[in-house]
Amino acid sequence: xxxxxxxxxxxxxxxxxxxxxxxxxxxxxxxxxxxxxxxxxxxxxxxxxxxxxxxxxxxxxxxxxxxxxxxxxxxxxxxxxxxxxxxxxxxxxxxxxxxxxxxxxxxxxxxxxx
Amino acid sequence: xxxxxxxxxxxxxxxxxxxxxxxxxxxxxxxxxxxxxxxxxxxxxxxxxxxxxxxxxxxxxxxxxxxxxxxxxxxxxxxxxxxxxxxxxxxxxxxxxxxxxxxxxxxxxx
Numbered sequence: 649x650x651x652x653x654x655x656x657x658x659x660x661x662x663x664x665x666x667x668x669x670x671x672x673x674x675x676x677x678x679x680x681x682x683x684x685x686x687x688x689x690x691x692x693x694x695x696x697x698x699x700x701x702x703x704x705x706x707x708x709x710x711x712x713x714x715x716x717x718x719x720x721x722x723x724x725x726x727x728x729x730x731x732x733x734x735x736x737x738x739x740x741x742x743x744x745x746x747x748x749x750x751x752x753x754x755x756x757x758x759x760x761x762x
Numbered sequence: 763x764x765x766x767x768x769x770x771x772x773x774x775x776x777x778x779x780x781x782x783x784x785x786x787x788x789x790x791x792x793x794x795x796x797x798x799x800x801x802x803x804x805x806x807x808x809x810x811x812x813x814x815x816x817x818x819x820x821x822x823x824x825x826x827x828x829x830x831x832x833x834x835x836x837x838x839x840x841x842x843x844x845x846x847x848x849x850x851x852x853x854x855x856x857x858x859x860x861x862x863x864x865x866x867x868x869x870x871x872x
Contacts, residue, residue, distance in 0.1 A: 749810035
């Protein structure tokens with residue numbers, strides 16, 4: 649069974665540009681969540697999607713957006729990039745409501761903003 | 763607000779036992795989870811405590827006390843490969859989100 653796949657793995661952008669990151673969950677998983685990881689800050693919650701609906705959004709500015717498609721694949725977009733957006737963006741999937749505590753993570757997309 | 767506190771670093775000797783603590787402030791949650799992340803790798807699930815008490819999985823054990831707002835991860839017979847970051851996390855009840863602590867960096871010395 650394939651794991652969670654995130655693309656691209658690495659990318660470099662300049663301030664003001666926008667970026668789209670993609671996440672393909674494990675087959676059969678309907679819940680996808682996104683996290684931003686920076687050194688010393690742990691994983692900061694960005695969004696959670698279930699069956700194409702955004703169920704919650706973390707404390708991030710409106711420049712951060714996302715969506716989920718009918719096949720459960722998800723994308724997140726960051727517009728007007730700032731230097732502080734440089735981070736590892738992690739996607740995780742779970743079969744249902746994730747209330748059993750187990751999230752399956754992808755390897756992440758490492759974004760560098762110059 | 764909701765937050766989880768963990769020590770930033772822990773150092774232990776190969777073969778020893780180490781405990782990583784996690785204290786939390788949250789109004790309600792389904793359970794406490796632990797994840798391991800090696801440098802450059804994805805976080806991987808280690809354990810989950812839905813109820814108070816101890817859960818054991820091989821060399822790893824996890825404990826939860828809701829009355830004390832406290833949990834811990836216990837690693838026994840430490841190996842060099844256990845050097846990694848460890849995160850505690852809670853699934854917020856009715857909130858449709860999982861929040862994580864800042865992580866504990868474990869260094870295992872020979």
